[in-house]
Amino acid sequence: MKFELTEEHKYIKDTAKDFAENEIAPSAVERDIKAEFPTEIVKKLGELGFMGMMVSPDWGGAGMDTVSYVIAMEEISKVDASVGVIMSVNNSLVCYGMEKWGTDTQKEKYLKPLAMGQKLGAFCLSEPEAGSDATQQRTEAVLKGDHYILNGMKNWITNGTSADYYLIQAMTDKSKGYKGITTFIVEKNFEGFEVGKKEDKLGIRGSDTCSIGLNNCIVPKENVLGEEGLGFKIAMETLNGGRIGIASQALGIAQASLEASVRYSKERKAFNSPISNLQAIQFKLADMAMNTEASRLLIFNAALKKDAKLPFAKEAAEAKLFASKTAVNNALEAIQVHGGYGYVREYLVERFLRDAKITEIYEGTSEIQKIVIARDLLKD
Numbered sequence: 001m002k003f004e005l006t007e008e009h010k011y012i013k014d015t016a017k018d019f020a021e022n023e024i025a026p027s028a029v030e031r032d033i034k035a036e037f038p039t040e041i042v043k044k045l046g047e048l049g050f051m052g053m054m055v056s057p058d059w060g061g062a063g064m065d066t067v068s069y070v071i072a073m074e075e076i077s078k079v080d081a082s083v084g085v086i087m088s089v090n091n092s093l094v095c096y097g098m099e100k101w102g103t104d105t106q107k108e109k110y111l112k113p114l115a116m117g118q119k120l121g122a123f124c125l126s127e128p129e130a131g132s133d134a135t136q137q138r139t140e141a142v143l144k145g146d147h148y149i150l151n152g153m154k155n156w157i158t159n160g161t162s163a164d165y166y167l168i169q170a171m172t173d174k175s176k177g178y179k180g181i182t183t184f185i186v187e188k189n190f191e192g193f194e195v196g197k198k199e200d201k202l203g204i205r206g207s208d209t210c211s212i213g214l215n216n217c218i219v220p221k222e223n224v225l226g227e228e229g230l231g232f233k234i235a236m237e238t239l240n241g242g243r244i245g246i247a248s249q250a251l252g253i254a255q256a257s258l259e260a261s262v263r264y265s266k267e268r269k270a271f272n273s274p275i276s277n278l279q280a281i282q283f284k285l286a287d288m289a290m291n292t293e294a295s296r297l298l299i300f301n302a303a304l305k306k307d308a309k310l311p312f313a314k315e316a317a318e319a320k321l322f323a324s325k326t327a328v329n330n331a332l333e334a335i336q337v338h339g340g341y342g343y344v345r346e347y348l349v350e351r352f353l354r355d356a357k358i359t360e361i362y363e364g365t366s367e368i369q370k371i372v373i374a375r376d377l378l379k380d
């Protein structure tokens, strides 16, 4: 068993790092303050092949493995976790499902532009009354001739205001419970599709989050993804891969917090020497480094299993649970190492904390990850 990056992985790491430092970092603080979506950056990420990394080149993607995706996500999120989540949702929550369950016509029309970064995607599962308990979908879809009519409300939709195409879960047969949920590909300009108010968030402020209203939204029959009743399975399988993406986003924040702390502790003097000479600081750095590396290995473990087409739901949940906790802890410790300076915008680490917290909530809370892990352990 080798834990070595291939030449291709190293190339992706260098490319992502270079792009993050030169194109994303300079405007990251301003975007956070103004809660501004990085339209130009997302376009350039598309040109680099980062918006459809694992999609086959036949459908406009870069044809890379999940390990490459993890590496790129870490480097991008290290500099700006908002850009990280925009990229993650498009790659793992939208492109993945379209490639796996889409028809050739759907792939030509929707997947290709999404994978090339010409269009942006969003994934709509959560509702005001269906978050962790995702089976409780209230959005309904009724077949009328060659169209479905969708009615309902979706909540917390990442890329919500900026996306072009949306994967929407809706109930087509209530009597079947979660087996009556269907996934639809919905275009923003479909009649009855309404973008709600953009949320004013604690962190990842450069990404947009909003609700989506469906008011007699007319969706052609051919826009069903997979088949009727497959929606919950599609959502769950999609989220398994999504959790690798969010774990990698958290890893980027954890690594950034560690690096900022190492740098600052060598510069800042107290008691006549750099604070890095103090054991109190060294112990913090050691714990941060250990947990960051452990997160990275858990994420690679899940990614390698996914690439080998082995079951990886438990491994992805473990990776997300651990990496998100590490991101929050590292960001908190980074603030402590920086003292008062850590509490103000100038030193970045306060943003790391604000950005880190959401990784313990979206794409399955930490409590949901524990349920996924425990159920796997206890299954017959």
Ligand code: CAA
Pocket (backbone or CB within 6 Å): 089, 123, 125, 126, 131, 132, 133, 134, 135, 156, 157, 158, 178, 232, 233, 236, 237, 239, 240, 313, 362, 363, 364, 365, 368, 371, 372
């Ligand atoms: N992978 C594959 N299949 C899964 C699965 C997984 N991780 N978890 C459940 N399933 C399948 C089960 O096998 C079962 O299918 P069968 O009947 O065919 O066997 C079916 O789903 C129902 O499973 P359960 O009986 O276990 O359902 P449950 O209601 O008890 O629990 C849950 C399901 C695990 C709690 C699930 O609801 C869940 O994961 N909730 C969290 C939802 C979530 O992550 N939301 C994030 C929103 S998306 C987001 O944040 C997007 C964004 O914009 C960033």
